[in-house]
Amino acid sequence: MKRVIIIIVVVVVAIGAIAYVLNNNKKKAEETTAFIAKGSGAVAVKTASVERKEINLDFTVNGTFAANQELNFMAENSGRVSKIYVEEGSRVSKGTVLARIDAEILNTDRETAEATYQNALKDLQRYESSFKTGGVTQQQVDQARLNTQNAKLRLQSQQRKLNDANIRSSINGIVNKKMIEVGAVVAPGTQLFELVDVSKLKLKVNVNESQVANLKIGDAVEIQSSVFPQDKFSGRVTFIAAKADETLNFPIEVVVTNNVKNSLKAGMYGTAVFKFPKQAPAILVPRTAFVGSVSSNEVYILDKANNTAQTRKVVSGRILGESVEVVDGLKEGETVITSGQINLNNGTAVTVIK
Structure with missing residues (x-):
């Protein structure tokens, strides 16, 4: 019974609140109507x-710098990290050895593959000699030739794995993160390093439909940074989205050339200044x-x-x-x-x- 009374009271209060809001809105509407219709009904x-x-088509938009190239290096083979040649913050060039994975097991597998290949070559030579004298059939020679080819492929595969024991950089950049230490055991897929190239960056911005209509790939753009107001940077439009996002804006990417000091960092804010000929x-x-x-x-x-x-x-x-x-x-x-x-x-x- 008590619960029913509480429900009735809540309903009555809600109805009263709704009536108050409607009455208040009605008064505001009447005041607006009176304001609009003042002066002899005009x-x-x-x-x-x-x-x-x-017409000035120039405009500016703000965005965030992103690295032009960013790679996460992963291990391709299992093994123990025997050496690390770089630290976080080190500058590396393409081909620089970053670390070495213990290749003892890989060496053994490579030597086994080499021995198998040499034996297959000798068997092939014997079969070919015997075939000339009628000692073996053509089918046996073909099988020996196939075994030799397969052994060669296995040797090449093991040689590649052995070469991969040296982890080499595939880009010019900076070691942003080092995820391993000497002695650590890694498996295929283990993250080793994060490399970032900031010699060039991408400034990602959004523009509206009237602005994107005046842009095209290759347009020169002036870039400003609030962190380095005295420095001047330049860029070019490299990407214009073919479709607007959920906010009805179009994502644009501008590749920016960093200065010799690589002052700009990925994640900083930047301003793109788009300028157009006089209209x-x-x-x-x-x-x-x-x-x-x-x-x-x-x-x-x-x-x-x-x-x-x-x-x-x-x-x-x-x-x-x-x-x-x-x-x-x-x-x-x-x-x-x-x-x-x-x-x-x-x-x-x-x-x-x-």
């Missing part, structure tokens, strides 16, 4: 003059002047003689931030309405709010 609007302005002046209006959206290609202009709103079909061009280029339909000196369109029809009386 709709209150805001306006902007239609002007011809120079011819064009008629621009605020983006909010369009009824609904830019794709509607419809605006309201202010008829100053009668203080009324008149619909006008236009042809929109490029979207430039908060402004939109109008290719056709408007002239300099006209006035477009930028707010209050939801309450307008063709010929509606309006009053301009400063």
Whole structure:
């Protein structure tokens, strides 16, 4: 019984709260309506003059530097680490020996493969000699030849494994991490080193649809770093996503050449400055002047003689931030309405709010 009473009280309180919120929203709506419809029934609007302005396509975006090359070296053979030739922070070149895996077992396997191959060669020679005198068949000679070929392949495989005992760098870079110590036993797949090349980096940024429309692969980009404000860096666009991400932005990658000191590090923040040739002046209006959206290609202009709103079909061009280029339909000196369109029809009386 007590539980039922509690439930009833909770329901009553919830209904009261909902009623309060609805009543409060109604009052706000009435106040808004009264504000809009002030002045002899005229709709209150805001306006902007239609002007011809120079178009500036330049823009900047922030991103994060990533290493141009980053490799995790893994062991290909089992064995014990006998020597390590580098430390964390060491600079290495392509082909530099980083470490050596104990090759005692590998040596034994290689020697066994070598002996097997030599025996197979001798057997083949004997079979070929005997075949000439009719001592063996062609099938036996072919089998001996096949055994020799297989033994040679096994020898080559063991030789490669023996060569892999020396772990060599395949890139120029810096040893960022060392995951092994002398004496450690490793198995195939064990991580040994992480190498990072920061002589070049990738600056990853996101741009919107109006910005990506002006970019192409190979464009030069000025790069700035807040950590090194006095240093100048340059880069080139190497990747432009063919599809927008979930935020409707397009991922872009700019390869940046580091300075001789390799000052820039992977993980730092950077700014890409995109600059474009000077554009011819064009008629621009605020983006909010369009009824609904830019794709509607419809605006309201202010008829100053009668203080009324008149619909006008236009042809929109490029979207430039908060402004939109109008290719056709408007002239300099006209006035477009930028707010209050939801309450307008063709010929509606309006009053301009400063």
